[in-house]
Amino acid sequence: MIRFLLDGEMVEIPDPDPTGTVLDYLRYALRRTGTKEGCAEGDCGACTVLLGELAGDGVEWRAVNACILFLPMLDGKALRTVESLGGDHPVQREMVERHGSQCGFCTPGFVMSIFALYQSTDGKVGRGEVNDWIAGNLCRCTGYRPIVEAALAACSQPRRDRFRANAGDTAGLLAFLADSEDLFVGDEDNFFAAPASIDSFADLYERHPEATVVAGATDVGLWITKQLRDLQKIIHVGRVRGFDRVEDTGYELIVGAAATYATVEPHFRAI
Ligand code: FES
Ligand code: FES
Numbered sequence: 235m236i237r238f239l240l241d242g243e244m245v246e247i248p249d250p251d252p253t254g255t256v257l258d259y260l261r262y263a264l265r266r267t268g269t270k271e272g273c274a275e276g277d278c279g280a281c282t283v284l285l286g287e288l289a290g291d292g293v294e295w296r297a298v299n300a301c302i303l304f305l306p307m308l309d310g311k312a313l314r315t316v317e318s319l320g321g322d323h324p325v326q327r328e329m330v331e332r333h334g335s336q337c338g339f340c341t342p343g344f345v346m347s348i349f350a351l352y353q354s355t356d357g358k359v360g361r362g363e364v365n366d367w368i369a370g371n372l373c374r375c376t377g378y379r380p381i382v383e384a385a386l387a388a389c390s391q392p393r394r395d396r397f398r399a400n401a402g403d404t405a406g407l408l409a410f411l412a413d414s415e416d417l418f419v420g421d422e423d424n425f426f427a428a429p430a431s432i433d434s435f436a437d438l439y440e441r442h443p444e445a446t447v448v449a450g451a452t453d454v455g456l457w458i459t460k461q462l463r464d465l466q467k468i469i470h471v472g473r474v475r476g477f478d479r480v481e482d483t484g485y486e487l488i489v490g491a492a493a494t495y496a497t498v499e500p501h502f503r504a505i
Contacts, residue, residue, distance in 0.1 A: 236309040236419065239286075239407055241318050242400065250305045252419050252426035253458050253465055257281045257300035260315060268316040268342045269300055272372070274459040276302045276452050279371030282343040284350055286312030288408040293401055297350040297370070302455025304448075306419045306426040307470065310411045312404055314349075314397075316342035324391055325349050328384040336375040344371050348385040352393060359389045417473065424466045428473040435474050445469045449492050 235248045260266040272280035281300040286293045293312065319326055325348045335341040351359060351367040364385040417428040429435040445467035448454045457463045471477050477492035482501050489498055
C-alpha cells in the first residue's frame with residue numbers, strides 16, 4: 235500500500251500499478267484532467283505537478299513531470315495539481331491579466347512551475363530566476379514574454395496564499411506519514427520496491443539481480459511510456475538512508491546514488 239497527501243487529504247492506494255505513472259493516475263483514476271500529456275517523455279512540462287517533502291519543520295516543494303513519475307514514488311509525499319489552485323491563485327490571475335495563454339495546452343504546466351517558484355521564494359524574483367524555473371516548460375503558440383511577465387508580477391506580491399497559511403498542517407501530516415520502513419508493492423515476480431536502508435537494498439538486489447534500479451527514473455520512465463517495455467522488477471533508491479548524501483571533503487566530491495542534480499549543482503558551481 236502507498237499513502238500520500240493530495241490537497242491535505244490522505245490518499246491510500248492498496249495495490250498500485252508498480253510502473254503506472256502519476257499522470258495516468260491523475261487523468262484516468264481521479265479525472266484530474268487539468269494535468270496534460272504533451273510528450274510523455276519529460277520534455278515539454280505540460281504534465282507538471284508539485285511534490286512536497288518534509289524539510290526540517292517545513293515542506294519543500296518541487297515541480298516534477300508526472301508523465302515519467304511512477305505512482306509508488308508518491309509514497310510519503312504531498313501532491314498538488316493545477317486543480318489544487320482553485321482558479322483564483324495569484325499565479326493564475328496574472329497569467330490571465332498578462333495574456334500568458336493562447337491554446338492553453340501548456341498553461342497548467344507553466345502555472346505549476348511558476349507556483350513552485352512562488353512557494354519556494356520570498357520577495358521579488360528576477361527574470362533570470364523565472365527563466366530557470368520555467369526552463370522545463372515549452373509553449374508553441376503564446377511566446378514566453380507574457381508568461382515571464384506573469385511570473386514576475388505574481389512573485390512581486392506578498393506571498394499570502396492559503397498554501398503558505400497551511401504549511402504547518404502539511405508538514406505535520408507529512409511527519410505523520412514519514413516512516414523508515416521498506417516499501418514493497420506487488421509480488422516477487424512483479425514489483426516496485428523502495429528499500430529504506432543499505433542492508434535492505436543489498437538483500438533485495440542480491441535476490442533480484444535482474445531488477446531495474448532507478449533513482450529519478452527520468453530515462454527508465456521513457457522505456458515504459460515510449461518503448462512500451464514491461465519492466466517487472468523495479469528497485470527505487472530514493473528512500474535508502476544516506477543515498478542522498480553529497481559531501482565535499484575539499485579535495486573530492488562524494489555524491490550518493492539518490493542525490494538530485496539540484497543538490498549537487500551548487501558544488502559544481504563552486505569548483
Ligand atoms: Fe511532456 Fe510530461 S507530458 S513532460
Ligand atoms: Fe499554446 Fe502554450 S498556449 S502551447
